Amino acid sequence: MSTVATDDHHDDHQESPYSIKRWVFTTNHKDIGTLYLWFSFIMFLIGGVMALIIRTELFEPGMQFVDPQFFNSMTTMHAIIMVFGVVMPAFTGLANWLIPMMIGATDMALPRMNNWSFWILPFAFAMMMSTLFMDGGGPAGGWTLYPPLILQTGDAFPFVILAIHFMGLSSIMGAINVIATVLNMRAPGMTLMKMPLFVWTWLITAYLLIAVMPVLAGGVTMLLTDKYFLTSFFNAAGGGDPVLFQHIFWFFGHPEVYILILPSFGVISSIIPTFARKPLFGYASMVYATGSIAFLSFIVWAHHMFTVGMPLAGELFFMFATMLIAVPTGVKVFNWVATMWRGAMTFETPMLFALGFIIMFTIGGFSGLMLALAPVDFQYHDTYFVVAHFHYVLVPGSVFAIIAAVYYWLPKWCGNMYNEGLGKLHFWLSTIFVNLTFFPMHFVGLAGMPRRIPDYALQFSDYNMMATVGAFGFGFAQLIFLYVVIQAIRSGNKATSQVWENAEGLEWTLASPAPYHSFTTPPVVK
């Protein structure tokens, strides 16, 4: 890599990858992207182990391994880690690596702040996870932090709240950096409507992040003052309302779930055209669909709380607004399918994960549509059906897209190809086991098995056993991924600059591995 960096007119030298100083002080978008991605993977394993503890306890009915309090703190921590520690950092890592290369920039717009966005995360998560060892245990009220339950947390409480503030700070700074980069660092000729969709989806994601992370910060601040400073925001006796917290949380939470999926749409929109050997169908409609999804995400939040006793008008409004989201999402899915229509398709690992994404994300979308119906949601609310729904959009959705992105761009990052056979094995094992884990949850959910309870009625046993077997299979399949990535970095076959036969975009005009500073002289975009 260092040979490429020498023709750089900045007189900096790229330090050895084994120097700790390089990684701690770095202001380079690629270094920071790498840090984000590895951090995300480590957290994925930690959050995954928590999921396996949950599944182990649920393998059969009755209380076997953990006490209910610990079980509940596992569901809470698993969620917080997977949302804030895995999917969001992975996307920010991809953004760091890819956006400057895709728009023809040298680096991110605000490199020092970029470093801080990352280096907050290890501290924030250390704080968060340390609460498991405190008096009263970790937070056990669910990641949604509903009062008054969450206010019963022991010593962990202020640590959790402040850790969330800290993570929010990181997200906001990361998002500001993305927006400043996209708006200000594009190469001449790279107009907005020429940007790759990954850049577009991230631009809109960053906007959502800046709009809603402060809302979460405000909400959790009120929790803190309610517990320690005598305020009554969520206390009916003082004129407040616990439901107010749910409104605040989901005003953040619904855009947040799109923050977790929109960059995936960008990834899939990059991968499908490459392996279908056709340009993306309906580029402009993809951009507008992303914008519409972002807009709608602000007016659907109360579909998470149909059962709190809202006025009928509220139920109806949020039901119809939610169902509207199916329109832009459908536009996207049909565009991907139309892109593949009569394409000269090949099925390398990134393509397999992308195809898996389209099919399984759509399953999750459909169960979402079912949940959007207020009358039937009274049946589904807080059951495993909800768990099945959001895991379908997050695991074979977001996580598959992240994995697809890693396989797709890894040769550009490290200069070497990964092992295709093992990649395909990873795909098939992941796909089989992810369905074995989450598909049965639809059935137990519809039959009435509640979420977040460590024990269950006998009739749910078979499906829960399947889910547990699937979860362990999925977990161990990810170790193949780790092996494939490390093997590619250390000893893979050399990749060409183009890497993929039909890949389009500025990043493929750079050498593989990409030079330390992406475009020191801006490329000309036709």
Next chain:
Amino acid sequence: MAHAENSYYIPHGSHWPIVGSIGVCTLMVGFANFLNNVSWGSPTMLVGLAIVLFMVFGWFGTVIRENQKDMYNMQVDMSFRWGMFWFIFSEVMFFAVFFGSLFYARQYSIPWLSGEGDGISTNAFLWEGYEGTWPTDANGPANIGGDYQHIPAWGLPALNTALLLTSGVTLTWAHHALKANHRLQLIIGLFLTIALGVIFMFVQGYEYIHAYRDLGLTLGSGIFGATFFMLTGFHGFHVTLGAIMLIVILFRCMAGHFTPERHFGFEAVAWYWHFVDVVWLGLFIFVYMI
């Protein structure tokens, strides 16, 4: 796309972010322990705060020095502009939550607790006889925090409104002076802005003492006290930050840092100050007047 003759400045590593992380983390761990009544909580907070301040001085100092060495081209300037703009947007959203809570309390939770609409059975079975009215009886059916009086809009709050609005004018005057290269007017304008901001903070502090001591209005006065003090408190905190930023800019102006063409440091703080000003207008209307 601005392409100045010199290229976009990319720093080669920085130790300030990690110092900031350690500082903020220490501050937070200290604060959390303080809330848990652990004895070493508050000293740890102070250490954390000191590290954060050290980072702020070091980081901004580095940026100011680089700026004075003319290392930033117009494109870097534009990145700072976008950064500041979106930072202020995030602050707007932060205040929006507290305004939203205020509206929710007034539109929904207090009327429902008083038996309106869907709240009829809640009122009948749980809080019989409670008739919440804003602002006098809005500390909930349990009368949390005891009886209180609210602060009328047309006393000190109106004075404060005048102070902040005037400070916006003096700041704009200073800006015009900077653009016209009238250094003396610039410094007088900035000084007046800071003075008005500081007077505002004193008036606000006096109002708080009055509320606590004479009116029985505290942070614990139910939803009224909570929204009142959290909104005005966070605003006051932002005024304080803005005033500190203005003082830094004043010193930089006296050191001759800005040119009539390039002075984004000044403008960024001016944007922030106007934002704080607008938030106050929202507060004056929705917290004090209506």
